Amino acid sequence: MTSEGMEYRVKESSAARDANAVVVGVDGSDAAQAAVVWAARMCADRNLSLRIIHALNFSAYTYGAPYLDVAGIFDWMEDEGKEILARAAAAAREVSPDLDISTEISSLGGARWLVSLSEDSRALVLGASGSGAAGGIGSTAVNAASHGVCPVVVVHQRNGEVPSDGPVVVGIDGSPTSERATAVAFDEAAQRGVPLVAIHAWSDTPHGTLAGGRSAIRDPRAFEDAEQVVLSERLAGWSERYPDVKVKRELYIDGPRTHLLAWSQKAQLVVVGSRGRGGFRGLLLGSTSNDLVQKAHCPVMVVRPERS
Structure with a gap:
């Protein structure tokens, strides 16, 4: 002793x-x-x-x-x-x-x-x-x-300090792992009494891969409305379970890694699934979560799927 x-x-x-x-x-x-x-x-x-x-x-x-x-x-x-x-x-x-x-x-x-x-x-x-x-x-x-x-x-430390203010940010792509990450992110936001920022990218390709960005889409408004519906459906049950958590929705055409890293500069916590919809079978840590673990500006929480 x-x-x-x-x-x-x-x-x-x-x-x-x-x-x-x-x-x-x-x-x-x-x-x-x-x-x-x-x-x-x-x-x-x-x-x-x-x-x-x-x-x-x-x-x-x-x-x-x-x-x-x-x-x-x-x-x-x-x-x-x-x-x-x-x-x-x-x-x-x-x-x-x-x-x-x-x-x-x-x-x-x-x-x-x-x-x-x-x-x-x-x-x-x-x-x-x-x-x-x-x-x-x-x-x-x-x-x-x-x-x-x-x-x-x-x-991760930011300017020598671990951030304790700002929202909780979660990456959502519709995969089973992302679903669990969403549940954990809502709970973290509720525990901390801060807003939740839900990040959704239509494509997993790197930022700027799609030439012209939104201008390349024939009907940008219809595209955004459709993606908003998808994101709303993925958040609906959790918003009802955590009515006091204010949710900000951010839609992007591509580059989830880039946008999550950018948001990590103002967040107190980023929550991601270990492997998303584009992950290769057998790859335990996807490219997005791997990048965040190594490069984020705030603490990153990596969530794996529930055991069956």
């Missing part, structure tokens, strides 16, 4: 599950600390517990193993991991002193462990980039977003 009564455990796997816990991975980087603060705010606002984890990374020592003091290296990495967890827990306590926090170290690889924990957690939260020095949690963001069962949040 530490002086603050917090227990650090080193284990190969995690059997304990908590659907009311938010899991945040840390590696000592500034990006990971920002993720801790974001996750702590979510937990404090929703009466959830916060589980801070750190994965030991031995990959740098693989080739020299016969000549190294493996036990000594393990002890050093474990001590460093405890320091990383202590700093992360302190940052979370600054957000809410009464937060229910647990910390854990594992020698299981970061991505594998995160995916395992995602099976019953409320959300996984990661920094957009990591130091790669002790755990490399940040570098596993795409992998976790691809395979995670629960929503995975990749926290």
Whole structure:
């Protein structure tokens, strides 16, 4: 036990599950600390517990193993991991002193462990980039977003700060994954008391691919009316379920990635499905969600389909 009564455990796997816990991975980087603060705010606002984890990374020592003091290296990495967890827990306590926090170290690889924990957690939260020095949690963001069962949040900073104002933005394309993303986005907007911006693009092609844009359409007004009907149908049930959430609808002819990235500059959260209508079978993270995970200006929540 530490002086603050917090227990650090080193284990190969995690059997304990908590659907009311938010899991945040840390590696000592500034990006990971920002993720801790974001996750702590979510937990404090929703009466959830916060589980801070750190994965030991031995990959740098693989080739020299016969000549190294493996036990000594393990002890050093474990001590460093405890320091990383202590700093992360302190940052979370600054957000809410009464937060229910647990910390854990594992020698299981970061991505594998995160995916395992995602099976019953409320959300996984990661920094957009990591130091790669002790755990490399940040570098596993795409992998976790691809395979995670629960929503995975990749926290991006804007001008050194994580945005806490602005709307929730959701990308809608009519796919089953998009439908779940819409449900999650409505709930996030309701929890945060902010408007929801629903982004819909007629085509998944890159922005500007369709020569002439709207002018290339014979009847732009009829086209827009038809797409508005489609978008309204996809939002109708959720708007009835969340009557207090104001919805702004944005229609584009193409370039969903471009428009979602642009909206991320003024949003506090962007929600997307892991793979949309144009995704190839077997591709776990689509091009749009992949771009947002790597380039967005605000936190991005990637949602996978419900398990059948």
